Amino acid sequence: MKDKFKIGIDYGGTKIEAILMNEKGDEIKRERTAYDRNYDSGISTVKKFVEAFKNLSNKTATVGIALPGFSSNETGLVQNANSNWLNNKPFKKDLEKALNSEVKIMNDANCFTLSEAIDGAGKDYKTVFGIIIGTGFGSGLSFKRNIIEGANQVAGDWGHQPLPYPTEEEINTKIECKLPTCGRPLCAEQFISGPGFAKNFNLKHNTNYKAPEIVALDKKGDPKANKEFELYEDRFARLIAVMIGIFDPEAIVLGGGMSNTERLYKNLPRIIPKYAFTDKVRTKILKNKHGDSSGVRGAAWLWD
Numbered sequence: 595m596k597d598k599f600k601i602g603i604d605y606g607g608t609k610i611e612a613i614l615m616n617e618k619g620d621e622i623k624r625e626r627t628a629y630d631r632n633y634d635s636g637i638s639t640v641k642k643f644v645e646a647f648k649n650l651s652n653k654t655a656t657v658g659i660a661l662p663g664f665s666s667n668e669t670g671l672v673q674n675a676n677s678n679w680l681n682n683k684p685f686k687k688d689l690e691k692a693l694n695s696e697v698k699i700m701n702d703a704n705c706f707t708l709s710e711a712i713d714g715a716g717k718d719y720k721t722v723f724g725i726i727i728g729t730g731f732g733s734g735l736s737f738k739r740n741i742i743e744g745a746n747q748v749a750g751d752w753g754h755q756p757l758p759y760p761t762e763e764e765i766n767t768k769i770e771c772k773l774p775t776c777g778r779p780l781c782a783e784q785f786i787s788g789p790g791f792a793k794n795f796n797l798k799h800n801t802n803y804k805a806p807e808i809v810a811l812d813k814k815g816d817p818k819a820n821k822e823f824e825l826y827e828d829r830f831a832r833l834i835a836v837m838i839g840i841f842d843p844e845a846i847v848l849g850g851g852m853s854n855t856e857r858l859y860k861n862l863p864r865i866i867p868k869y870a871f872t873d874k875v876r877t878k879i880l881k882n883k884h885g886d887s888s889g890v891r892g893a894a895w896l897w898d
């Protein structure tokens with residue numbers, strides 16, 4: 595019997611990671627490397643991994659790629675990538691030519707969600723909303739272990755929507771998103787991503803901490819850090835409540851650096867009912883199972 599192997603690639607802003615899995619999702623091999631941050635270097639790095647992994651398995655291994663943006667179904671060009679050398683480039687076509695085989699490409703937040711929905715924290719739930727709170731803030735929707743991409747391929751991609759029910763304090767921060775494609779006042783990513791969280795704290799207290807340092811202060815009982823986390827949880831709960839009003843998932847799985855903050859799993863379920871339009875919030879808020887590996891695993895599962 596011929597085994598079916600899957601290759602998953604996570605194309606990050608500074609590093610490219612690759613995994614070789616069998617049909618059951620067992621990891622056979624994984625590698626990660628930095629690359630020159632340009633278009634051609636990205637393609638040749640992916641090619642090197644795919645060729646090596648195909649030689650390790652068999653020539654029929656499928657290839658799925660997680661991208662920090664999406665490959666337009668309409669034009670074939672990459673859109674919304676924060677690795678800006680990818681934008682408006684026919685990445686899928688160029689890569690298929692280089693590899694001489696078909697590839698499937700999906701937004702990295704969707705790959706995270708798919709991985710957690712298939713055999714991660716969300717595996718027992720029909721509807722899963724995956725949220726990445728790291729250097730950015732993005733999400734994906736899954737129904738019965740399939741990703742709902744949406745008519746514009748941005749379903750769940752709520753990171754650059756404005757914060758709902760903004761307080762006077764939040765409006766007065768005058769924080770705006772610097773991305774040329776966004777630029778919106780009160781852009782959620784500027785409050786919920788790790789750097790966004792740290793920026794809000796630093797502006798208020800004239801400090802220069804990174805998010806993990808504020809997390810550590812909070813654990814030690816620092817009142818300023820405690821207060822900032824209360825504000826953070828309230829903002830996050832407002833965003834989640836609005837999303838529940840639209841998609842109403844059974845489970846929400848958190849990933850990215852900020853997802854390691856344990857207090858979120860205790861406090862968010864307590865605050866969300868304040869804002870959600872329902873008698874009782876049954877949605878589970880879960881920590882991811884596969885951590886940083888969900889990007890590559892989800893990419894490999896694109897061929898399932």
Ligand SMILES: [Zn+2]
Nearest residue numbers: 754771776781
């Ligand atoms: Zn924005």
